[in-house]
């Protein structure tokens with residue numbers, strides 16, 4: 581089977597990785613993290629989200645983070661915008677891309693964004709139209725595409741329904757998200773296949789949380805379908821405030837190690853990426869969730885080998 585020769589990583593650590601941190605993370609540390617990630621070769625960085633600060637206080641400094649970044653040409657900076665209020669606030673920060681986030685399960689839609697799936701599409705429609713009119717690309721995430729913390733099983737039909745809804749309102753890129761990391765390769769492929777019925781492979785990505793340790797296997801299964809864009813989080817940071825117990829996204833370092841081992845280019849310097857992950861873990865006082873980073877840091881003598 582021929583796998584893609586190049587993979588693009590969308591680094592979501594600054595947003596998905598940090599949004600769930602209970603203690604405030606200094607705005608300066610968030611900015612430094614973005615700088616280190618772009619220096620490591622990441623060309624897509626999801627920086628922050630324009631959501632209610634009452635719901636997700638950690639992202640309340642969204643505009644300050646966006647304003648503080650020294651942008652590199654060729655890097656795409658994206659932000660989450662769930663509604664017009666979010667888009668209007670985000671616009672001043674001039675993101676290159678916005679992300680609207682829907683869910684394949686009704687229960688998760690209600691918990692996450694306080695409305696039904698149909699209502700969420702109605703809310704997104706003017707956001708998508710305004711962003712596209714402003715020349716800003718619109719990406720989406722379909723949460724709970726293979727399982728929901730409230731509903732349990734989620735069927736490919738439910739995924740396809742949302743995919744069609746997002747396509748109908750003009751969303752340009754479809755992200756298939758395993759929010760709680762329960763997916764296994766065949767289930768993930770079944771969800772991705774529904775996205776691939778309506779979007780080209782170049783506009784479909786995988787977003788896999790690693791709660792059950794399946795994310796790398798799911799990425800390999802996605803590569804088999806020609807998927808070559810993945811969201812990943814440095815040091816495996818993160819979790820979702822509305823999916824209790826779910827861990828972070830698959831660690832960027834682990835994915836880079838896998839891909840380079842397969843002879844697939846990413847443009848990312850693994851050592852510099854490990855440094856970026858070590859920096860943010862030290863800054864927020866958290867253990868590093870990347871096994872590759874822990875192995876390389878132990879090899880360097882930076883942390884103790886176990």
Ligand code: HMG
Pocket residue numbers: 596599629630631632633635636660662663665666667669681692693694695721722723724757758759787789819820821
């Ligand atoms: P709502 O309560 O339904 O909205 O929130 P509302 O219009 O009734 O407004 C209520 C209050 O929120 C008002 O303030 C609004 O001004 C304010 P008040 O008058 O009470 O002071 N408000 C906002 N403030 C700032 N920015 C906004 C905004 N909109 C309203 N954009 C809303 C709807 C979606 C805003 C809310 O439910 C929310 O912020 N939820 C948080 C969602 C979130 O950030 N979830 C985590 C990110 S998604 C994710 O992690 C999944 C992903 O990684 C993929 C995966 O893994 O599945 C992407």
Ligand code: MG
Pocket residue numbers: 596757759787789820829
């Ligand atoms: Mg996520």
